[in-house]
Amino acid sequence: MLEGSGFEDPVHDAQRSFRALLNVLSEPGTIATLPQIDAPSLPAAAAAIALTLTDRDAPAWLDPSFAAAAQWLRFFAGAPIVTDLREASFVFAPAASRPQLAALAQGDPAYPDRSATLVLTVAALSNDPGWRLSGPGINGTRDLSVKGIDLDFLADWHDNRARFPRGVDVLLVAGDRVAGLPRTVQIEPVHIGESACMSR
Amino acid sequence: MYVAVKGGAAAIRAAHELLADVRRGDRDVPQVDLAQIDQQLGGAVDRVMAEASLYDRELAAVAIRQARGDLFEAVFLLRAYRTTLPRLGDSEPLNTGAMQVDRRISATFKDLPGGQVLGATFDYTHRLLDFELDAPDLSATTPVCTAPPPPRVGDLLGADGLIEPNPDDGSTPADITRDPPTYPASRAARLQALSRGDEGFLLALGYSTQRGYGWSHPFAGEIRRGFVDVEFVPEELGFAITIGKVEVTEVDMVNHFSGTEDTPPCFTRGYGLAFGHGERKAMSMALVDRALRAAELGEDVAGPAQDQEFVLSHCDNVEASGFVQHLKLPHYVDFQAELDVLRRLRAERIEEEALKEAAE
Amino acid sequence: MSSGYNFAYLDEPTKRMLRRSLLKAVAIPGYQVPFASREMPLPFGWGTGGIQVTAAILGRDDRLKVIDQGADDTTNAVSIRDFFAKTAGVATTLSTRDATVIQTRHRIPETPLQHGQIMVFQVPIPEPLRWLEPRETETRRMHAFADYGAMHLKLYEDVARYGRITTAYDYPVLVAGRYLMRPSPIPRFDNPKLDASPALMLFGAGREKRIYAVPPYTSVKSLDFEDHPFTIESWDRPCARCGAADSYLDEIITDDRGGRRFVCSDTDHCNQRLDAKEKAA
Structure with missing residues (x-):
């Protein structure tokens, strides 16, 4: 018996999810809500991303903690599950056991689009101060607070930016919420006490 | 005015009606049927199937008839149709x-x-127009x-x-x-x-x-x-x-x-x-x-x-x-930009020459 | 809505392919993402790239505006608008302000774009270096290393020869300080509207099979030199219909004795101004 379900309205739910993803990646740090999807072990937003973007031409890699979703993903998205991280177009992992960004497909200098997207599940997302984002898609700076992500992530992100135009794009998900970190975005930690003068 | 007038939609509709009329031609002449195209214009069907990458003689005949024998147009029709077909799987390589x-x-x-x-x-045929082309009787001679x-x-x-x-x-x-x-x-x-x-x-x-x-x-x-x-x-x-x-x-x-x-x-x-x-x-x-x-x-x-x-x-x-023929589409915004550059260049040239003449 | 085809014509796997390309495009501003462009029921070169992008993003709640040369009534704009009205059943509009998605050929509307709007540009030739170097392998290498010296040299040769840069439209821009990009054949007049626009800009080249993007609030700089700054077209008279002195004008020949009339190329902008005048009167 197959667990979980797909989009209730495959055409229009996929379109709405895509527009939300287009929005969060073109305006980094904004948070969108995706349709509620019931998939074994995957948070709802990660499942919606899988349904929206993966298929037989876009293979996925699943962290062992999401192994229960493999059958669901094959059935509802038709996506091949790969075991080699570098072969994956989409990598699904929880922040606690996330792979290094450099371990994913980076694209090459002439074709930087041949790179992976990391779907990283975290504890919570909000626009409270935490990280201060800047770069294309942001008018000035934008605050993003990410709960449950390791401290090394920022150093890893710094290295990812240094590889531009190669590099990985990240979608952060918490429950049914999603925020985007395209490879262009700069992240600075906001120090305590500074939050009062945050700009938007 | 060429464009920027109301009625673009009506004009397009009328143009398509005219096309349908021209395609059909004289109504006293019977409409060509698909089997005739398939059987008697097989070379056209083959070419359209090849360049459309779709093997379907009947659809190719439909396209040829609709395109009034314009094979480029027929290829395009069939390609646009092909692209909407679901991909069910890949065949084995042809042997x-x-x-x-x-x-x-x-x-x-x-x-x-x-x-x-x-x-x-067609090899070794003498290319002489045959005004009484008819089917041969194959029963006796052709193995x-x-x-x-x-x-x-x-x-x-x-x-x-x-x-x-x-x-x-x-x-x-x-x-x-x-x-x-x-x-x-x-x-x-x-x-x-x-x-x-x-x-x-x-x-x-x-x-x-x-x-x-x-x-x-x-x-x-x-x-x-x-x-x-x-x-x-x-x-x-x-x-x-x-x-x-x-x-x-x-x-x-x-x-x-x-x-x-x-x-x-x-x-x-x-x-x-x-x-x-x-x-x-x-x-x-x-x-x-x-x-x-x-x-x-x-x-x-x-x-x-x-x-x-x-x-x-x-x-x-x-x-x-498509790209050659897109030159038919209006380009007057870009042409205006070119005119702007050209007029400035000409004005500068005329000014320079006037100054030169004044100096001499 | 006409039956037999999926919503907005394209099948879902094709839309997913396009959507993946679009997300890469916004993540690497100005970089041309190759995509497996499909044959559309309209000819290549007539907006198939824009149509595929629009089909991939369009939803039931969108209001679509389509312009060609700034006008909603030009034949190709009418044809594309009808295509989506038929295949997606979406609401269409002539108003820049009311539209959520605007597909365009050769213009950016005069009415300032708003946050949340998406512009979809039809692109004939996406590669800004194409006239300098016909080979894709070579232009890819040039982009990889941001090796844009050849383009600066070309513009500089213009200055040396003619005293000014003679590129009239499709004027090259640098996006987010990194990728050289063709803004599609919009006049120079529209280039400044790309810079730090609150709207998302998506570009589709169907025949050339490339998609690229400029996210909102992104720097888009027209190439120039300190002593020869970038300039836009100007006219010594206002629009003959609405009197606008700050819009891009079409020149209309009125007789064979040199008679000329200049009117706004953006028909919606011109009509809005006329309506406002009438109401005020």
Whole structure:
């Protein structure tokens, strides 16, 4: 018996999810809500991303903690599950056991689009101060607070930016919420006490 | 005013009604039916199927009729239809060695196993207009080839190691309708592009290689035409079943090759395949395929036919026809921008000359 | 909505392919993402790239505006608008302000774009270096290393020869300080509207099989030299219909004795101004 379900309205739910993803990646740090999807072990937003973007031409890699979703993903998205991280177009992992960004497909200098997207599940997302984002898609700076992500992530992100135009794009998900970190975005930690003068 | 007037939608509708009227022509003349196109204009059907990359004689006939015999337009109609079809799976590679040939000739050997089979061909016809064209009575004179499939000339040469083997590294070939083009393109991708490429364009390019634009000494090793089975392995069965037959023309062009440090001299191949009676197309394709292998074989890339990017990005007539004809669309915003630049340049020139004259 | 085809014509796997390309495009601003462009029922060169992008993003709640040369009534704009009205059943509009998605050929509307709007540009030739170097392998390399010296040299040669840069439209821009990009054949007049726009800009080249993007609030700089700054077109008279002195004008020949009339190329902008005048009167 197959667990979980797909989009209730495959055409229009996929379109709405895509527009939300287009929005969060073109305006980094904004948070969108995706349709509620019931998939074994995957948070709802990660499942919606899988349904929206993966298929037989876009293979996925699943962290062992999401192994229960493999059958669901094959059935509802038709996506091949790969075991080699570098072969994956989409990598699904929880922040606690996330792979290094450099371990994913980076694209090459002439074709930087041949790179992976990391779907990283975290504890919570909000626009409270935490990280201060800047770069294309942001008018000035934008605050993003990410709960449950390791401290090394920022150093890893710094290295990812240094590889531009190669590099990985990240979608952060918490429950049914999603925020985007395209490879262009700069992240600075906001120090305590500074939050009062945050700009938007 | 040319545009920027209300009524664009009405004008378009009226233009399409006029087209439908012109297409049908004199109503006293019966409308051509699809079977007539299929049976009596088979060359047009074959060409449209080949360049549309869709094997369906009836749909090709529908397209030809709708396009009032404009084959480019018919190819476009069929391509646009093809692109909406779901992809259910990939067939097994066609085994043209098992083809039931109705034509098979080789220019490289006087006689060979399986013999020379002329079949239906325009070759050796005298091109005299026949005003009383009618069906012949075939019952007495014309034998129908029922011999078992003849061996391929390439295989006969290959047995002596005189010709390069046809490589099959077992990898999944590119699919040019699913993968964006990148260069250098694999041979599989190149062959796919050539196979749906414009016959006239490939003919001219193939011809150019014979005239010195690119180094080429081709022989028509073998041309064969006939029906081959299309086989498919359904996942639930796990073995191949025949799902239909397609008629194809296959050309193996044999070319001299002097060898390199690693490779002894041997013949090399140029390959051509087209749906139906597509001999001119398949031969041109084989010449261009061989020319495009220049870089791989360590030959100079000098002629246009040897230049991958040039050939592959210009051989598709649906793309070419669209872009050439897009010049009909209004461009007055850009033209205004050009006028602005031109007027400024002219004003500056006139001012300069006036100053010069005043100084003199 | 006409039956037999999926919503907005394209099948779902094709839309997914396009959507993946679009997300890469916004993540690498100005970089041309190759995509497996499909044959559309309209000819290549007539907006198939824009149509595929629009089909991939369009939803039931969108309001679509289509312009060609700034006008909603030009034949190709009418044809594309009808295509989506038929295949997606979406609401269409002539108003820049009311539209959520605007597909365009050769213009950016005069009415300032708003946050949340998406512009979809039809692109004939996406590669800004194409006239300098016809080979894709070579231009890819140039982009990889941001090796844009050849373009600066070309513009500089213009200055040396004519005293000014003579590129009239499709004027090259640098996006987010990194990728050289063709803004599609919009007049120079529209280039400044790309810079730090609150709207998302998506570009589709169907025949050339490339998609690229400029996210909102992204720097888009027209190439120029300190002593020869970038300039836009100007006219010595206002629009003959609405009197606008700050819009891009079409020149209309009124007789064979040199008679000329200049009117706004943006028909919606011109009509809005006329309506406002009438109401005020």
